[in-house]
Amino acid sequence: MVKGKIKLLKEALRSSGDIQTLDYPSGDPRLDYSQPRFGSGAKYSHICEGLRGAPQYSEEDCCGCAACESVCTANTIKTEDVNGKRVFTIDLGRCVFCGRCEEECPEDAIKLTSKFELAYTGPGSQNPANVRFERDLILCEKCGNPVAPVKQYKIYSEKVLKNLGEKWREQSREDIEKAGKLCRECRRRNAYTLNLHTRKYY
């Protein structure tokens, strides 16, 4: 027992010169802790590489494809199509910081930052990171249902056309423009009534 106590005593005296505490609430979070600062403790930066913090949305880049909504594990991102607009709401209170949205976003419009001091107070200041933004939608000429967001349509038609050969480009542009005006249901119905194969429009 005495031997064990002496060992413990040695350990206590050793750790008194070897403080492990980080100076978190104070200090610069971006400080490089790779060099020992106090004694031999605290080799650690609280913004380390690969830290997944609050997701940051860029309204300019987002095309409104809602890919992030479909992959979001915790339903942080929700979309709703109302009055010709696609409304995005992002409630940080649900986010699990998994990074799936960043992985899937085709436009790199959403990125996980290294912001981690996210505590917010009271229902009055409900979630300062709670984002809500809108994207315009193309509405179907026939039935008025949403087809696709304007920006997404533009970007993707350009992409498709660029990849096509010279020969087909002009003809396809016409087809794509035609298809962009109708919703999926109407397109399908159209195809059957005109006795055309639906695949032509894809």
Added chain:
Amino acid sequence: MGLKQKARLYSPWVFHAHCSGCNGCGIEIAAALNPRYDPERIGVTLHNNPRHADIMLVEGIVAKQHVPFLKRTYEQMPTPKAVVAIGSCAITGGVFKPDDDKGPSYTQGGPVDRIIPVDVYVPGCPPKPEAIIDGIIKAAIILSKRD
């Protein structure tokens, strides 16, 4: 700042209420109170007794069976008191409440702020220990402004 406000700001004693979470947040709270982050520097100490505590850290989705106990624990704390909801479970239900349309999980008693008033929300699943300390400091500031 008067003596009263100063005293309240300087010694927030916390109490950890584990309300049917997955314990991820519980481990992070334990990590936030360990020597690595040592909140005793700013006077925060953990007490196992709601009667001694000023700030309650609530974690988890508060299952239906847990609701009366959370309420009772909250009522046992003497005023002034503050509540910090830790983790997305405590704030909104998080991964246990997949969709608002389909309703919550059948065991869920609702997010914490439907049961007791919450002052500070710390998002994350689980939040970093630093984020928890940040939340405790914000709660202490709120506490010091109470009558």
Added chain:
Amino acid sequence: MAVYLPLWETVIICFTLPVAGFFLGVLFQSLIRKFTARFQGRRGPWYIVPKSLRPVVGSTRILQPFWDIMKLMYKQTLIPSTAQRKIFMSAPFVAAASLIIAIWFIPVIGVSAFGPFEFSLIVTLYLMLIVPLTIVASGAASSSPWGAIGSYREVILTLAYELPFIIGIFSTAMLTGILTPVYGGLPLIPGSLSITDIVNFQASHSISFFGFKIPAFFIILNPFAAVAILMSLIGKLKIKPMDIPDAEVEVIAGAYTEYTGKLLGVYEMAKIFLLFVSLTLFIDMYLGGALITVDYLGVPSFIWSGIVFGVEAIILILIISVVNAANARFRIDQAFTWYMKIPLALSLIGLVWPYIMVSLAGAGVNIGISIV
């Protein structure tokens, strides 16, 4: 015959000493927290808060226990409806009051109101024993199962540490009477139970310790009793291996479980007074009471005394903190057996040690220690 100070000085000391004792106790408690934290590889309460945080959390936490108490004083006080109201509410005040009275009987750097009273040592022991009694009473009166378990543990622990404590204290007090006639040439003082006499004896005599001439500290004349007392004080102050009655993870907060707000604040105050009283008693009994009567280097002697008192207190606090940091909690039965084994044996050796020393000296054996 006891010589008291003039009445007005006594009255002033009666009022100022508890206040000074409270703030010194706060400082000691804060140092214990700081040292314990350091031994655990933490920082402990920030003594100098970094500049960037000062607007948010204040500039220093040296008086952290004081802020804890102030916070509790400004909190709501809940009293359980099933509690024995009178006992529940009066117990903390009785504890604090008895310790304030104990401060009157204990000389701090030689200053005391009723220290010269012939039986001040016995009065102090009784007053210090009131604290565990109030804790037991309040735990039982709170009608909480945790309080009951806390009281039960407190009773057993008190029984365990009080025996070596009292034997050790009396064997030390005997030193003033036994040693004087044998070593000859000194004014003959009978064995005294007045703490002031004990302090004065140590201040006015010196011993040769293997050739070195040092003040007659009783820790050198009776080291066994001193160690036994220190071990008992660890139980009295509920330092780590002995914090069984209010073990946080076992019995919530023991007897304090149902206490809130102001009543808990008064208990915390009592704890701080207890720390001050215990350390001062130890210094008075074994470290010469930090009393220096010569004006070295032209500096008044009371400043020297204050410095010595501080140094001795810090050394004791360091020992307590190391014990606090390096030990795991005992079970109550382990604690009882331990107290019955080691501290009791040490205090019994301490009881016969003066006689052994005297008879050795009488037989002409050189034991390296003699009063000059």
